[in-house]
Amino acid sequence: MYKPTLDYAQQLDKEDNLAHLRAQFHIPKDAKGNDWLYFTGNSLGLQPKQTQQYIQQELDDWAKYGVEGHFEARNPWMPYHEFLTNSMAKIVGAKPLEVVVMNTLTTNLHLLMVSFYQPTKTKYKIVIESDAFPSDRYAVQSQLKFHGFDTEEGLIEWKPREGEELLRIEDLEKIVDEQGDEIALLLIGGVNYYTGQYLDIKRIAEIGHAKNCIVGIDLAHGAGNISPELHDSGVDFAAWCTYKYLNSGPGSLAGLFVHEKHARNKELPRFAGWWNHNKETRFNMRQPFDVMPGAEGWQLSNPPILSMAAIRASLDMFEEVGMEALRAKSEKLTGYFEYLINQIDTDRIKIITPSNPKERGCQLSIQVKNADKSLHKKLTENNIITDWREPDVIRCAPVPMYNSFEDVYRMVEILKTLL
Numbered sequence: 001m002y003k004p005t006l007d008y009a010q011q012l013d014k015e016d017n018l019a020h021l022r023a024q025f026h027i028p029k030d031a032k033g034n035d036w037l038y039f040t041g042n043s044l045g046l047q048p049k050q051t052q053q054y055i056q057q058e059l060d061d062w063a064k065y066g067v068e069g070h071f072e073a074r075n076p077w078m079p080y081h082e083f084l085t086n087s088m089a090k091i092v093g094a095k096p097l098e099v100v101v102m103n104t105l106t107t108n109l110h111l112l113m114v115s116f117y118q119p120t121k122t123k124y125k126i127v128i129e130s131d132a133f134p135s136d137r138y139a140v141q142s143q144l145k146f147h148g149f150d151t152e153e154g155l156i157e158w159k160p161r162e163g164e165e166l167l168r169i170e171d172l173e174k175i176v177d178e179q180g181d182e183i184a185l186l187l188i189g190g191v192n193y194y195t196g197q198y199l200d201i202k203r204i205a206e207i208g209h210a211k212n213c214i215v216g217i218d219l220a221h222g223a224g225n226i227s228p229e230l231h232d233s234g235v236d237f238a239a240w241c242t243y244k245y246l247n248s249g250p251g252s253l254a255g256l257f258v259h260e261k262h263a264r265n266k267e268l269p270r271f272a273g274w275w276n277h278n279k280e281t282r283f284n285m286r287q288p289f290d291v292m293p294g295a296e297g298w299q300l301s302n303p304p305i306l307s308m309a310a311i312r313a314s315l316d317m318f319e320e321v322g323m324e325a326l327r328a329k330s331e332k333l334t335g336y337f338e339y340l341i342n343q344i345d346t347d348r349i350k351i352i353t354p355s356n357p358k359e360r361g362c363q364l365s366i367q368v369k370n371a372d373k374s375l376h377k378k379l380t381e382n383n384i385i386t387d388w389r390e391p392d393v394i395r396c397a398p399v400p401m402y403n404s405f406e407d408v409y410r411m412v413e414i415l416k417t418l419l
Ligand SMILES: *Cc1c(COP(=O)(O)O)cnc(C)c1O
Pocket: 104, 105, 106, 107, 133, 135, 136, 189, 193, 218, 220, 221, 241
C-alpha cells in the first residue's frame, strides 16, 4: 500500500488529477517565501485566486450603476443569492428549494429554532453532543431560557462512554427511547469539530422522528468536506458556514436547509422581513406579509453582495470539480496522513478520529500524551499551521482542494523530530 518516503508522496501528487487546483489558491508563505503547510482549512479555508476578480466585478458595477445595479449589474443583485443556490444544494445533497445562503451560522440556527423549536410544558428538552461547538451550546441554552426553561435541566448531552472519545449511535438511541417524550429537538453537529467524527445523519433523523422530535444538523464541519445527502437523510433543518471548507472568506455568509416536507407550511412560526416576502410583490411595499415557499422563506434582509461574490467564486470551483472527486482524493490524502502518523515509533500519539473513512471527513484529531501548547508553537515555527485544542489535541485538516501528499509527508516528518 502506502510508503513512508518523500519520493512516494511526490509520486502520489503526480498521479493526483486534482493537484492543479492548488495553484488556484493563495498559499500563505513565511518571511523567506516558503509555503506554509496549511492544515486549518477546517477553520478558515484559503482564498481562491479568482475571488478578487468576482468581488471586483461587483465593486465596478456598483461604481458604474449605483442603485440600478440591483437590475443592471452583470450579475443583478436583486436575485444574486439565487446564483448560489444550485451549486450549494449539490454540495449538501439537497433540492434547490431546500437551500438558501443568508446570514451567518449561529444566526441561522436561531432563526431555524424560532420555527422548529416549539416546546410544550412537557416536551421541551434539547439534545446536543457533550462536546458540541460552544456557539451551538450557547444558542440552544439561550433558546431554552427564552422559552422559560432551565438551561441545565432542559439540556441533554449525548456523551462518549467513560474512557472513550467518540459517540455511539446506540447511546443516542437509548436517550431518545427513554426520554423522547420530553425531548423537542435534537441539534447535532454532523461532523464533530473536535474529534472529526462524521455521524450517521440519516440514522439520527430516524431516531429523533420515531419519538416525534425535530432533528437539526449543524454542518459547519461537513459542508464541502463530506457529502451529507441532506434531502435523503430526512433531517428537518440544517445550517453551515462557508468560511471553513467552502473557502468563502472570514465571516462570510452561511447556508440554510429546510427539508421539502416543511417548504410550504405557512403555519410555522417564523420571523419576517421583506426578503422572505413573495418576490413578485415585494416592492409594492403595501401588501400584507406573504411568505415565500422553501428555504428562501427564512431570509429577512437583502444580503451583502460582496460576500456573496466571494462565495460564488468558491462555489464555481466546487461546481467544476464535484464533491465526488474531492471526496475520493480526500479519503486517500487523509488515509496517507493517518498511515504516516501510525508509522511514528512512539506511544505518545493517538488519533481520536475514527479510522473508518466513512465515519470521518478530512480532519484528523491527534492526541499527544504529555504535550502542551509549546508543541503547537514549535509546529508553527516550522511553518505548520494546525489548531490546538486543550488539553492535548492537534486538529489537522488536509484539504483535497489545495493540500498535497507532500504537505502531509513533510508535516509528519517535522512532528516526528519534535516528539
Ligand atoms: C465554526 C462553527 C460555528 C461558528 O459560528 P458562526 O456563527 O459562524 O460564528 C458554529 N458552530 C459550529 C459547529 C462550528 O464549527
